[in-house]
Amino acid sequence: MLAALAAVPILIAIAVRVTRAGDGGGGPAFLDRIENNGLFVVFVALTVCVPLFLPLTVGVVAGDTIAGEASNGTLRYLLIAPAGRIRLLVVKYIGAAAFCLAATLVVCIAGALIGFALFPSGSVTILSGDTVSLANALGRSLLVALYVTVSLLGLSAIGLFVSTLTDVPVGAMAATIILSVASEVLGQLPQLDWLHPWLFSNYWLGFGDFLRDPISWSNFGTNAALQAGYLIVFGALAYGRFAAKDILS
């Protein structure tokens, strides 16, 4: 799965390199910047991955947490080891969160490597029109990766909860992915403006804030609070469901 994610920036970089399609607008943000600086492969890849591929893989991993063990027949053995139910939930959630970080870093690192291999590097023009050094831009990229990771924590908590509802991992994965798509679709409907700040996907593309000068932290804070809210609510729901669930798998 991580390899598939790594393929995204590589395909983008190769496509841009081969077609030289820098102009004409359209396509994801930053696409036309790649020819000037390979680091933009990272941001294009994230722009593509954040709404689709990352939620997809996170949905698979988070949906599999409990349901996967149940369908394997290993859940009962973990519980009588005894792993402790709350401890198992916590460990599983940490695993899913670690996957969020790993997945984001894989996209970033693969993007940076292929970008620097195929395109020039050097100082980087950020969204504000200011130019920053490559080291500064790499630091910002790490912050972007951190932001994207935090953005996915709410979805991971939802996946964990859904995973405690069923013994069929595919069902939990599909449900989690559908919820993430639903959240994004609702976020596109202007009639539901009032709802948007409460959607866990609302700030997913806010990572551009780290490419401004000065860096804008307000979205990061709001996003972190929102994701923490989702984590608390769905973590507690997962506890409620799992703490006394009859393990019959």
Add this chain to the structure above:
Amino acid sequence: MSKVWLRWAPAAAAIVVVAGAAIAVPTVANASVSLPAKTPTQVLELVASSHVRAFSGTVEETSDLGLPSLPTGSVPSSVKGGTSADIALLTGPNSLRVYVDGPTKARVQDLESLAERDVIRNGSDVWVYDSKDNSVGHSTLASRQHFVRPGSAPQATTPDPTDATPAGLAKKLIAQLEPTSNLSVDSNVRVAGRAAYDLVLTPKVTDTLIGSVSIAVDAETGLPLRVQIDARGQKANAVSIGFSSLDLSTPAASLFAFTPPAGAKVTELTKDASAGPEAPGTSATKPAETVTGHGWDSVVTVAAAGSLGKLSQSAEFGELTTAVAGGRLLHTSLINILFTTDGRIVAGSVSVARLQEVASAQ
């Protein structure tokens, strides 16, 4: 049964706590503010005596003009660059970061998702940067001249760099509307964490769509922090422009030093064409404006430029406007715009009948 309740208790508690925090935080922020009472005249004096030279902050703009909501991204760029209004600005919430240091140093950043438009004034240099196409516009001003905020329509003479802020807008509104308004001071408010007086201007005239204009004035500095315009018969604010955060320290000088990035298209703009690089055509043939009346019920008539033809053929134009006697009407809760059949634009915060009257009189 009690066992079942016990295990769901943490979930219920979590939902209550999170929902509580979500509701309580804004409520606490808006908790009643006690300030020494002031008359409207005293508040006006406070504004007039305000001498904030340098600040930085985030400005949030929201509007509810009763227009049909357009799905994000469906507004074609031809409309975005149009003459009458920036529709994107009209329909969605918008977030600006503003940095001001004295009258000749200012920077406004229009924050969009994964994009940004910057206008930087540093002395006599004005730079306009758009990250979407990595383009730079540059013009040189005589001192204290043209300052525009990104995406706004060209304005003839607005020397105050704080124009993009609630402060600039408030001062302009007070200057224009104060003579024809009843003034009052509403209960105190808190804006961007600062205690403020809420000055309310209510029109003396009745033939206007505007219900009232409230201006939150910082009790400490006299800087207007927020402007809210209410339309008659609409509960939500028609327009709200206010600081969500404000810092009165002097911004770093490096913010105002702008060098066009390598690889950017740099366009040298003439003094007049300060509307930004995305609409050079409209500015070059700037149409003549006439204003009928003054204050709340004033009506502006614009002999439309050529770009209106293009605009009026778009599908959105058809959807947003309705046919009335003498042309097509764009109705919002705050403003009526009449596109006459002979190609003029007649606009004002007044009834359709008044617009038709002005249109036929000319």
Add this chain to the structure above:
Amino acid sequence: MTAAELAIETRGLTKQFGTYAAVKDIDLSVPKGSVFGFLGPNGSGKTTTIRMLLGLASPTSGEARVLGESMPGANSRVLPRVGALVEGPGFYPYLSGADNLRRLDSADRYASSGTRRARVADALERVGLSAAAGKKVKAYSLGMKQRLGIANALLTPRELLILDEPTNGLDPQGTREVRNLVRSLASHGATIFVSSHLLAEIEQICTHAAVMSAGSLVAQGTLDELRKVGRPRVRVETPDIQLASGVLAKLGMTVQPAAVDDSATDVVAVFGEKPAEPDAIVAALVRAKVRVRGFALESPSLEDRFVSLTGEGFNVDH
């Protein structure tokens, strides 16, 4: 028997799934140090009972005490002292046998990580899987997975082992090894609770047994106690089935219904309260002109006992 001497004790243990009662009001008493056979046909509620004993499912009503503490409340204190195999083995197919055991052992926060490698190797050795320790579990046969499951139960020294159908899928050789393993564990003082639908298995290794039927506990005690409940019976080989049945019934014996059949060639009857002398029975038959071709006196077997307790469908001879 006092509570302190019981490894497992349940009172009125009941599990209801909707309107269907999988386990109905059972009172189990498993003495410490016993090898306890938990017998019953498939679907009689054995595994559901075991799940409740291990805290995997909570009882609808009643109480389960394991090693003196109430389950599932005392999971964290009780479970480290209990090794279990529940409803077949469950492992990650893409990990080796040894890695699977290490992973499960690391889930037990009371197990020391320093001795993990040695304990895993030892457990694999005891079930004869040392050679296959590095192989991926997906390449294991059913019997090998079963052995790995038992190895998991043996990772740390346990006071109580709960083995659900431990010989399932094993060849005769493997079955014998498991029996020997159970005996050796029992000789070291562990209590062993073995569920099975195979009578022969229980009869060979257990000191105590309980019988489940359709969710209810129908008998329990030592094997001898269970055997004593049964009464001796006679088997008469004769073409005069009806006549012989009548004679035997008059002597106060119960003729087993399966025998009353035209095609049958013998009659089986169980002794009543006051057993008659075999000589007297034969004499009575002959007097009634029954053509006795064969006569046998049979002592009670557990098999009869279980057939009579659990009815049809009990797979007694594999």
